[in-house]
Amino acid sequence: MDRKDIIVCFPHIGNYAYAFRYLMEKGFGVSYLIPPPITKKTLEIGSKYSPDYVCVPFKYCLGTYIEALALGANCLAQIYGECRLEYYGELQERLLRDMGYEFEFFNMAEIKWTSPKSIMKNLKIVNPDVSIAKVVAAAPTTIKIIEALDKFEDFIRRNVGFEVNNGEFDRTYNEFLAQLAKADDGKTVKKLIKDCWGALNAIKVDKPEHTIKVGFVGDYYTVQEPFSNHFMEKELAKFGMEVYRQMNFSCTIIHNQNKRKRDYAKDYVKFDIGATANSTIAEAIEFARSGCDGVIQVKSFGCMPENDAMPILQRVSEDLNIPILHFSFDSQTSETGVRTRLEAFYDMIEVRKSSERRKAV
């Protein structure tokens, strides 16, 4: 295959497609397809061809693959993890091949990271003529993009609930993403990031003195992909809450924080209980100690590590006197039910907070 004809696609998770695109096009020298936004249709197709009992992120990924293949992608990629995620790639590749699709599959679970030979062999799936020098050269800008996405989204989560002109944050950020999809060199990216940060900070917000702060924790996919958690961060913001989240690529892949998290959770967990469970617990504790008024845990239905974290979170809730709400999502989850629980959560925190304030006076 001529390398210009290679079109790579990763499954959607948050807005990281913009970082993947840069790395693939500038580093690997191949084209990248930014998949269309996840919709109900994506989930429908994904569910149709997935095992029924698999966790729902699998279905989102598979749905994205099928949509991407229809749009011309011919090299799909999957990451690896410490839970069922480790098997996602293998099973998804098999399912898609059985459906008759032809494509290359870059499965990171297959890579032996201690063996340069294995790494090279797998990278060549993406591009047989891959130049490591070019990949390394594109890495710093890719990292910059990821860090900017995370920093901007953190900022938006804390402020969007208080914007004076409705929709301004979304408009500014979407404009930035559209530009980013076309940026071809580090200099342009740097300028875009600087300009967007300036524009975001210039947006008028009307923040009261006492705001309600909520920490958002959960499994790697559900907490980071807004569609899969029913855009909960946005819903919370609509109530006028500040939303805090630590789980993102910056805090996991780029700056590993396992040690810090282990320290936070050491009174509750002595060993690694798998995937994101330990960080979920550590983050909940950190949020409680740093003045959040509540914590929301989101997970895909049947997610073992997050299920294991639940009883520990209940202890945390009791010990640190912070309400923790749990949500499990599957391919069908009632919107009304989510809304009702969020409303009640808001009411509860609001009353708790105002009674504490009255006590303090």
Next chain:
Amino acid sequence: MKAYLGIDIGSISTKGVVIDGDNNILAKEYLWTEGDPTGAVKRLLKALERQLVGKDVDIVSVGTTGSARKLIGVMTGASVVKNEITAHAIGTTTIHPDVNTIFEIGGQDSKIIIIENGFVVDYAMNTLCAAGTGSFLSSQAHRLGVSVEDFGEIALTSKKPTNIAARCTVFAESDLVHKAQIGHKKEDIIAGLCKAVVTNYLNNIGKGKKIKAPIVFQGGVSKNVGVKKAFEDEVGSEVIVDENGHLMGAFGVAVLAKRSGKENPFSFDVADIEFKTRGFECGKCANHCEIICVYKEDELIDSWGNKCDNGAVKVKR
């Protein structure tokens, strides 16, 4: 006299309460929703109006709760539209100021609310499974050939409740059939079912929650004395079932309407106005949002269901 109306429109039943300024109940009604919330509310309003004939009552504010709260809120011009968790908590703490725990088992859902010093501090609601709710009990009653109203009384006659698997409705049902076939007495099976409902509730909804007396038990299933007794045996303290327990959501939201201080003119005539809803699928993107438009006498008064602005239906105001 100023009065306040609270309406709780659940999936199975619709409840309405009219209270005065001192929270006394002036009129109350309970009827089946039958899948038609606007129709049910019209019947409800007619019934409440009849109870108030000859009384000098002026409804100045309306509150709605339950799963159809938004629709009915638009229809009645409600000043408060609240979720049922908050409504139940407010209603219960108004009548039982010292309550610490509320158990609620309704037709399709169940919840637990933990209260400290009159404030909600924690709650949980069943998520994916309807095991141990009213609809499960009534289908099992049907299977055993007894009416669900007699279920509790029969359970109390049992001396040795049968063990029924409580985790899952499907397992419970096959376990029940099996126990019946090998000759367990009907009253023992019924008592076992009541126990299974309680075990299921405490293991799922109640897990990790601080359950402290006084405990108030509400929702349709609270009328089942067998389940009440099973709860008392399990938690080891008295469980209070209020005569108006099934109306607590409606009562709570009426109290909230009163506290809101917002007064909107309300007349029972809404029961005669035609309200129609029309749903359509927005085709502007692949999300295919189901958009609901509410019409009052053919005039569009509200719409919802769109995930983004593309699907927004503009209402002239």
